[in-house]
Amino acid sequence: MSDGFLSQEEIDALLRGEPVAASPSPAGQDLSDIEKDALGEIGNISMGTAATTLSVLLGRRVSITTPKVSISTLNEIKRQYPLPYLVIEVGYTTGLLGTNILAVREQDALIIADLMMGGDGTNPPSELNELYMSAVSESMNQMMGSTATSISTMFKKKVDIAPPKVNLLDFAVDPEIDSIVSGDDPLVRVSFRMEVEDLIDSELMQILPLNVAREMVENLLNAVQKPAAAEAAPQAAPPKPAAAAAPQAAPVYAEAMPQPRAQTAQNVAVQPVQFAPLKPAGMPGVDTNIGLIMDVPLQITVELGRTRKLIRDILELTPGSVVELDKLAGEPVDILVNGKLIAKGEVVVIDENFGVRITDIITPLERASQLQ
Numbered sequence: 001m002s003d004g005f006l007s008q009e010e011i012d013a014l015l016r017g018e019p020v021a022a023s024p025s026p027a028g029q030d031l032s033d034i035e036k037d038a039l040g041e042i043g044n045i046s047m048g049t050a051a052t053t054l055s056v057l058l059g060r061r062v063s064i065t066t067p068k069v070s071i072s073t074l075n076e077i078k079r080q081y082p083l084p085y086l087v088i089e090v091g092y093t094t095g096l097l098g099t100n101i102l103a104v105r106e107q108d109a110l111i112i113a114d115l116m117m118g119g120d121g122t123n124p125p126s127e128l129n130e131l132y133m134s135a136v137s138e139s140m141n142q143m144m145g146s147t148a149t150s151i152s153t154m155f156k157k158k159v160d161i162a163p164p165k166v167n168l169l170d171f172a173v174d175p176e177i178d179s180i181v182s183g184d185d186p187l188v189r190v191s192f193r194m195e196v197e198d199l200i201d202s203e204l205m206q207i208l209p210l211n212v213a214r215e216m217v218e219n220l221l222n223a224v225q226k227p228a229a230a231e232a233a234p235q236a237a238p239p240k241p242a243a244a245a246a247p248q249a250a251p252v253y254a255e256a257m258p259q260p261r262a263q264t265a266q267n268v269a270v271q272p273v274q275f276a277p278l279k280p281a282g283m284p285g286v287d288t289n290i291g292l293i294m295d296v297p298l299q300i301t302v303e304l305g306r307t308r309k310l311i312r313d314i315l316e317l318t319p320g321s322v323v324e325l326d327k328l329a330g331e332p333v334d335i336l337v338n339g340k341l342i343a344k345g346e347v348v349v350i351d352e353n354f355g356v357r358i359t360d361i362i363t364p365l366e367r368a369s370q371l372q
Helices: 008-015 033-058 074-080 106-116 130-155 210-236 243-256 258-267 286-293 311-315 364-371
Strands: 062-073 084-094 099-105 165-170 186-196 200-209 300-303 333-337 340-350 353-361
Touching: 033 062, 033 106, 033 130, 033 186, 033 200, 033 210, 062 074, 074 200, 084 106, 084 130, 099 106, 099 130, 106 130, 106 186, 106 200, 130 165, 130 210, 186 210, 200 210, 333 353
Parallel strands: none
Antiparallel strands: 062 186, 084 099, 084 165, 099 200, 186 200, 300 333, 333 340, 340 353
């Protein structure tokens, strides 16, 4: 058995459609070796997607690798890791039943929160206050959403999750992590190594109830076995009948065809082809059909300018704050119809109301470049 990956022999067995239930579970374990390897494969692919998502959010290289699957209990995990952990509870709403838990060390969560807030991660805060908890919760939400997408692809069916619940718990003190997981009940622990450049080199834990783990394995094996069965079906199909009759009819046509062809070549006059002159093609029906949409309302928006701010800057806004835009004073404003730029203009005042005078219409070429 490999560390979290299916061996080539096991992959070949799955592609041949052999049932994995034939592999007995080792004594004292509730999952077979193939089931553990399947869970490791699911974790490897889904957490690879989560690492990509987290890397985009933090602007740093993130690696989540080396899944290790084992059977444990909640009490055993708390004895091995008596530390504060950020616990993310993910409930499945479509495709799977139950929940799973992701546990991140508090110190790692503090570094992630600092990077989310625009810091460099070298001087993280000492505790997760409400602001930093909100930032790291958003990163976990994006990560788990991406894992649900990758699981949907693996299982070849739709899998959705509810918004994750995030709590900070001390494994050495708090009696329970989740109401679904009891202290001495067996559960599946999948451990990953998580690296964020030179800032984090730690362990990430996924905790699964046995019923959820088994359902994941069943979905993966069904997704692998169905294509294998579909590929094997055409090989067993018998050849189509009546194919042998074709060679007998061919000589009849071979003898009859040459003589008419020779006569035709002598009697038919060949003339150069002539094409009608090309005319610009109009747009038929435009004048009549355009009237059908004359009453469709369109939203016109005048945009003074735009800017980008960090979450920290947004939260510090107060009445009287000035936000600098990317437009110079007196520069034409953008006029958008249903969100598409079509013209530029200048702001005017009409009877104490603001208005805009169109000064320039965007050409079709410029509109096309905007779409690209």
